Amino acid sequence: MSETSKALVGSATDDERTQRRPKKRRQASHGPAHEESWAPYLFISPFFILFAIFGVFTLLYTFWVSLHDWSLLGGMNAFVGLDNYTRLLDDPRFFKATVNTFSMLLLSTVPQMIMALILAEILNDRLLRGSHLFRSGLLVPNITSVVAIAIVFQSLFARQNGLINAVIQLLGFEPLNWHAGRLSSHLAIASMVNWQFTGFNTLIFLAALQAIPLSYYEAAQIDGASRIQRFSRISVPLLRPAILFAVVLSVIGQLQLFAQPMLFGAGAGSTSGGNDNQYLTILLYLYGQAFQQPFRFGYSAAIAWMLVLMSAAAAALVFGINALLDRRENRAERRYSKARARSQEVAR
Amino acid sequence: MRSTKITATLAALAMVLAACGGGSDDDTNGEAAGGDAAAETDEGEASGEAITLNLWTFGNFGYDDLIEEYEDDNPNITIETLIQEFDGHHDGLVTSLAAGSGGPDIAAAEVAFIGAFTNEADSFLNLLDYGAEEVKDDYLDWKWDQATTLDGSATIGLPTDVGGMAICYRSDLFEEAGLPTDRDEVSALWANSWEDYIAVGQQYKEATGRAFIDNEGLLWDAVVNQSSETYYDSDGELIYADSEQVRYAWDIVVSALEADIDAKTPAWSAEWNAGMNAGDFAVLTCPAWMRGYIEDQAPDTTGNWDVATVPEGGGNWGGSHLVIPAMTEHPQEAYDFMTWLLAPEQQLRVFEGTGNFPSTPELYDTPQMREFSSEFLNDAPLGEIYSDNALDVVAQNIGPNYNLINQEFGEALNRISDGLESPEEAWETALDNIARELSF
Numbered sequence: 001m002s003e004t005s006k007a008l009v010g011s012a013t014d015d016e017r018t019q020r021r022p023k024k025r026r027q028a029s030h031g032p033a034h035e036e037s038w039a040p041y042l043f044i045s046p047f048f049i050l051f052a053i054f055g056v057f058t059l060l061y062t063f064w065v066s067l068h069d070w071s072l073l074g075g076m077n078a079f080v081g082l083d084n085y086t087r088l089l090d091d092p093r094f095f096k097a098t099v100n101t102f103s104m105l106l107l108s109t110v111p112q113m114i115m116a117l118i119l120a121e122i123l124n125d126r127l128l129r130g131s132h133l134f135r136s137g138l139l140v141p142n143i144t145s146v147v148a149i150a151i152v153f154q155s156l157f158a159r160q161n162g163l164i165n166a167v168i169q170l171l172g173f174e175p176l177n178w179h180a181g182r183l184s185s186h187l188a189i190a191s192m193v194n195w196q197f198t199g200f201n202t203l204i205f206l207a208a209l210q211a212i213p214l215s216y217y218e219a220a221q222i223d224g225a226s227r228i229q230r231f232s233r234i235s236v237p238l239l240r241p242a243i244l245f246a247v248v249l250s251v252i253g254q255l256q257l258f259a260q261p262m263l264f265g266a267g268a269g270s271t272s273g274g275n276d277n278q279y280l281t282i283l284l285y286l287y288g289q290a291f292q293q294p295f296r297f298g299y300s301a302a303i304a305w306m307l308v309l310m311s312a313a314a315a316a317l318v319f320g321i322n323a324l325l326d327r328r329e330n331r332a333e334r335r336y337s338k339a340r341a342r343s344q345e346v347a348r
Numbered sequence: 349m350r351s352t353k354i355t356a357t358l359a360a361l362a363m364v365l366a367a368c369g370g371g372s373d374d375d376t377n378g379e380a381a382g383g384d385a386a387a388e389t390d391e392g393e394a395s396g397e398a399i400t401l402n403l404w405t406f407g408n409f410g411y412d413d414l415i416e417e418y419e420d421d422n423p424n425i426t427i428e429t430l431i432q433e434f435d436g437h438h439d440g441l442v443t444s445l446a447a448g449s450g451g452p453d454i455a456a457a458e459v460a461f462i463g464a465f466t467n468e469a470d471s472f473l474n475l476l477d478y479g480a481e482e483v484k485d486d487y488l489d490w491k492w493d494q495a496t497t498l499d500g501s502a503t504i505g506l507p508t509d510v511g512g513m514a515i516c517y518r519s520d521l522f523e524e525a526g527l528p529t530d531r532d533e534v535s536a537l538w539a540n541s542w543e544d545y546i547a548v549g550q551q552y553k554e555a556t557g558r559a560f561i562d563n564e565g566l567l568w569d570a571v572v573n574q575s576s577e578t579y580y581d582s583d584g585e586l587i588y589a590d591s592e593q594v595r596y597a598w599d600i601v602v603s604a605l606e607a608d609i610d611a612k613t614p615a616w617s618a619e620w621n622a623g624m625n626a627g628d629f630a631v632l633t634c635p636a637w638m639r640g641y642i643e644d645q646a647p648d649t650t651g652n653w654d655v656a657t658v659p660e661g662g663g664n665w666g667g668s669h670l671v672i673p674a675m676t677e678h679p680q681e682a683y684d685f686m687t688w689l690l691a692p693e694q695q696l697r698v699f700e701g702t703g704n705f706p707s708t709p710e711l712y713d714t715p716q717m718r719e720f721s722s723e724f725l726n727d728a729p730l731g732e733i734y735s736d737n738a739l740d741v742v743a744q745n746i747g748p749n750y751n752l753i754n755q756e757f758g759e760a761l762n763r764i765s766d767g768l769e770s771p772e773e774a775w776e777t778a779l780d781n782i783a784r785e786l787s788f
Contacts, residue, residue: 275762
């Protein structure tokens with residue numbers, strides 16, 4: 001950061017001395033009187049120090065590891081440059097894991113957001129009785145342990161004695177081997193995620209909904225807007241920042257999907273994500289490569305870095321879509337205000 | 349005014365830094381798991397030299413009473429134990445080995461890991477340097493060899509228990525199907541070959557309409573582990589692709605799948621546990637330690653289970669070693685404690701407490717073991733069955749990537765079971781996958 005911006009930040013927080021700013025600026029370049037300008041940095045430094053140790057350092061160290069042929073048991077063997085990365089691009093299992101991860105991401109994030117929006121709109125209704133009960137109920141899945149959820153869902157989706165297969169049979173269809181099919185296993189795992197996180201997102205949306213002035217809805221109602229129109233034309237557009245937040249959070253979380261697929265495949269070889277890697281995720285593959293035979297620490301570090309890049313790309317994509325929507329909205333607004341100005345002129 | 353502000357700021361920073369510093373100090377202590385660090389400080393105090401040894405195990409090794417006794421006899425030694433479940437224990441052990449610090453002084457290593465550990469013998473104490481040669485004859489040869497490098501220059505672990513191999517069967521269900529129920533007659537049904545075992549399965553299925561075996565994976569483990577060579581030969585060369593015995597095990601399991609006698613309940617799943625109770629399958633591959641598992645999962649089936657011998661003789665599944673990571677600061681003390689803990693007399697006491705089957709053959713003739721039976725398993729002479737079986741086992745070089753290869757074959761067979769691939773396709777895919785995984 002430059003000297004001027006430092007001084008700006010320093011003095012901006014120090015309102016007591018705002019008037020003396022010019023004088024202070026002069027002092028800053030010589031003499032001991034410029035201490036206050038770094039004081040704010042001191043106060044925010046704990047976060048950055050911790051972030052440097054546990055964030056930046058580990059990231060860079062992981063990158064260093066990824067450049068080596070490094071066995072977790074045997075230790076570092078040789079510097080191999082980007083070999084681990086070129087190998088990764090050729091690795092059919094990594095490709096499969098990536099496709100699986102994104103497939104489960106879509107299958108969980110999309111329905112989750114839609115359901116959460118609808119639930120939030122319903123719960124926002126002032127006429128709804130017992131809304132507090134429902135609101136706290138929404139958080140119950142979220143505070144349940146992932147392991148407990150996964151074990152319950154594992155038996156729900158069990159092939160022989162599973163509840164879901166029992167219902168399918170009752171309806172006269174053949175029971176499904178949920179673990180064997182790629183899509184079926186993704187649906188099963190996505191359903192765990194949806195069950196756990198829909199409530200959390202609903203609460204985010206509900207909080208944002210309550211910040212929308214009632215007058216908008218009343219005005220729309222007077223103009224004859226239906227309930228659905230009020231939802232799609234007022235709630236959803238005004239919730240966009242909250243939706244953006246929830247989607248980014250969900251995308252980053254889903255790229256690191258681990259416990260659900262691991263426990264879904266509980267039994268022998270749970271890190272393989274199914275007998276044909278049907279539900280192998282990137283993180284599951286990373287874990288299996290490093291902590292189980294063949295204990296490839298360097299390779300697994302390369303997977304970790306690919307995951308970092310993918311997370312960044314996915315987040316950028318979401319923000320990009322948001323920016324596009326923003327621009328479209330601005331254009332619409334300009335058109336609207338121009339039209340209004342014109343009509344006012346005409347009226348006058 | 350200004351100076352107090354600066355002081356306050358500095359003080360705040362100092363506190364933050366102190367907190368960070370303190371935190372990391374704590375971490376290093378924590379990593380040493382209380383033991384090494386504590387021992388280090390204790391070392392300063394002269395007389396007797398108080399020493400703490402960390403012992404990491406998983407599941408139920410049944411060492412509590414023995415540890416107390418050892419501590420009473422050796423007042424300067426304190427044993428700290430950390431008992432976890434299987435995966436957590438081995439993950440933690442591997443991680444501490446990789447870090448080169450913070451590990452235990454003595455750790456259990458299950459047979460699935462001992463091959464990989466022996467391949468990295470430098471990470472462990474070579475027990476031969478401490479005179480382990482003297483106790484070699486106490487243990488089963490094949491079990492001893494599992495923790496010894498191929499050139500015989502290093503032995504990294506002493507054997508704890510062995511799994512052995514037998515077949516547990518539901519005599520009540522056998523009776524329903526019109527099959528013999530007496531354990532000798534049942535053993536005779538399939539003593540000669542696995543084909544006979546599958547034939548009995550078909551007979552059972554025809555009579556009852558229910559599955560005979562639980563899943564193909566346990567059958568694979570039973571058959572493939574009977575060979576003297578599985579995935580590596582005795583020189584450490586990879587032979588999984590051409591090994592006749594691997595192919596034999598494959599063909600047996602494929603014919604069981606084609607006979608459609610399996611319940612398709614994956615091992616260790618909730619379905620599997622439920623199936624034990626409900627009688628979804630009539631037989632189980634049954635190492636000595638499996639009795640405890642069945643008893644836990646299906647307590648209502650007491651007396652319905654019985655034990656027969658496994659087709660085609662010996663076999664082993666499971667069992668562990670104790671190893672001493674090279675990072676230990678008290679190698680001699682750890683070695684002394686370990687040799688005492690795993691001596692035949694102590695193994696007998698563990699056996700009486702937990703049923704973990706000893707790896708010391710001299711016990712197999714003792715009356716305590718000969719007469720050992722379990723009410724849950726219909727008073728079958730377990731001691732006799734498992735000790736005869738353990739003596740039949742042939743030494744097998746496990747190899748560094750046994751687990752990886754075994755898992756690929758297991759998944760390939762599971763793909764056949766799920767109808768995803770034909771047996772030939774599955775075999776080819778398995779070989780391709782293994783080759784790719786090992787090609788680093």
